[in-house]
Amino acid sequence: MDGPRTLKSGEMASLGRLVNIVFQGKEDGSMLRWFPTLFSEKNLDNLFVFADGDRIVSHVGMTRRWASIAGCTIRVVCIGAVATYEEYRGKGLATQLLELACKEAIDDGVDFMLISGGRGMYRRAGAADVGADCRAALTPELAGSLRTGDVSVRDFVDTDLPDCVAAYRKKTTHFIRPADDWEGLLRNRCCACKDIDLAVVERGGCFSGYMVLGKPDKDGESAVVEFAGEESALAAALAPALERYGAARIRLHLQDSNAFLKAAFERAGAAFDSAKSPGTLLVLNFPQLTRRLRPFIQEQVGIACERALSFEEQDGKYSFSDGQETCFVDGKMAAAEFLFGQSEARPTSGPLAKAFPVPTLIYGVNYI
Numbered sequence: 001m002d003g004p005r006t007l008k009s010g011e012m013a014s015l016g017r018l019v020n021i022v023f024q025g026k027e028d029g030s031m032l033r034w035f036p037t038l039f040s041e042k043n044l045d046n047l048f049v050f051a052d053g054d055r056i057v058s059h060v061g062m063t064r065r066w067a068s069i070a071g072c073t074i075r076v077v078c079i080g081a082v083a084t085y086e087e088y089r090g091k092g093l094a095t096q097l098l099e100l101a102c103k104e105a106i107d108d109g110v111d112f113m114l115i116s117g118g119r120g121m122y123r124r125a126g127a128a129d130v131g132a133d134c135r136a137a138l139t140p141e142l143a144g145s146l147r148t149g150d151v152s153v154r155d156f157v158d159t160d161l162p163d164c165v166a167a168y169r170k171k172t173t174h175f176i177r178p179a180d181d182w183e184g185l186l187r188n189r190c191c192a193c194k195d196i197d198l199a200v201v202e203r204g205g206c207f208s209g210y211m212v213l214g215k216p217d218k219d220g221e222s223a224v225v226e227f228a229g230e231e232s233a234l235a236a237a238l239a240p241a242l243e244r245y246g247a248a249r250i251r252l253h254l255q256d257s258n259a260f261l262k263a264a265f266e267r268a269g270a271a272f273d274s275a276k277s278p279g280t281l282l283v284l285n286f287p288q289l290t291r292r293l294r295p296f297i298q299e300q301v302g303i304a305c306e307r308a309l310s311f312e313e314q315d316g317k318y319s320f321s322d323g324q325e326t327c328f329v330d331g332k333m334a335a336a337e338f339l340f341g342q343s344e345a346r347p348t349s350g351p352l353a354k355a356f357p358v359p360t361l362i363y364g365v366n367y368i
Contacts, residue, residue: 126332220248
């Protein structure tokens with residue numbers, strides 16, 4: 001067995017057969033097309049594999065990106081397309097590959113991993129469900145109540161790209177995307193294992209935002225994979241989007257920063273479900289991450305309170321202190337929940353309650 005190691009040039013076809021068979025049940029599947037930034041010759045150093053002879057038999061894929069969380073620049077990797085042939089399972093191959101990916105990420109100064117799954121291997125490493133979000137679903141009738149005559153939807157054209165990039169950068173949390181991310185989306189028109197359309201929203205003939213929409217599924221539902229721009233225009237655009245793509249229902253993932261959309265959907269009578277952020281989150285460098293989040297924390301609690309806060313990690317235990325009260329949690333999973341999710345250890349009032357949870361980073365078209 002050769003590995004763990006990174007993929008070599010010329011082995012992409014063998015890797016493609018593995019991930020197609022595991023995820024789609026056939027050799028000639030769509031995985032390489034669906035994830036062009038992951039399965040790229042430029043990304044070979046982030047594709048960790050075991051080979052048996054000339055056959056790739058196990059894989060853990062990764063992309064590395066900078067991102068912004070409420071103005072704080074952090075380093076993140078995304079993990080996906082984790083696959084092992086059935087006859088090679090139970091040997092710990094994927095676990096070894098994940099460990100190698102974690103080591104490479106830590107050496108590169110990464111703060112945390114986003115993992116597109118919640119299997120036991122990730123949980124044992126300390127990955128946690130985070131976020132306290134919601135999903136909203138609207139029918140054409142409900143969306144129609146939000147419609148305004150000055151808002152329209154049209155197909156994306158190449159000259160829209162600068163406006164889309166600028167709108168995305170204004171989101172509270174966002175990836176700092178290289179051109180490859182946008183080019184892969186526009187070239188292949190697929191995301192998150194879905195064929196998609198990129199719709200531009202205009203108000204009075206002027207750019208107001210965009211929506212990345214999955215093609216309607218067998219039940220007629222279309223998921224908005226990503227959206228950005230003026231939220232009042234986006235709300236008004238849902239009805240024409242439903243009509244344009246022949247969908248019976250449209251679903252969006254909303255965060256606290258989408259307060260306008262939440263309120264508008266509530267008034268319209270939309271159905272809501274509570275939701276975690278997609279995938280799981282694994283903290284890799286707790287001291288560095290909490291340092292990088294200090295500007296956001298200072299905004300939440302004020303300069304004096306922020307200076308009194310301290311965060312420490314020792315022997316797998318984590319402490320969060322405001323100078324008067326200290327909260328202790330055990331393990332990476334509990335630390336991630338304290339930072340980004342729901343945690344019984346977090347106080348309900350005081351500086352720590354104001355500082356946390358931190359907004360979560362949503363994949364959008366960066367999903368792998």
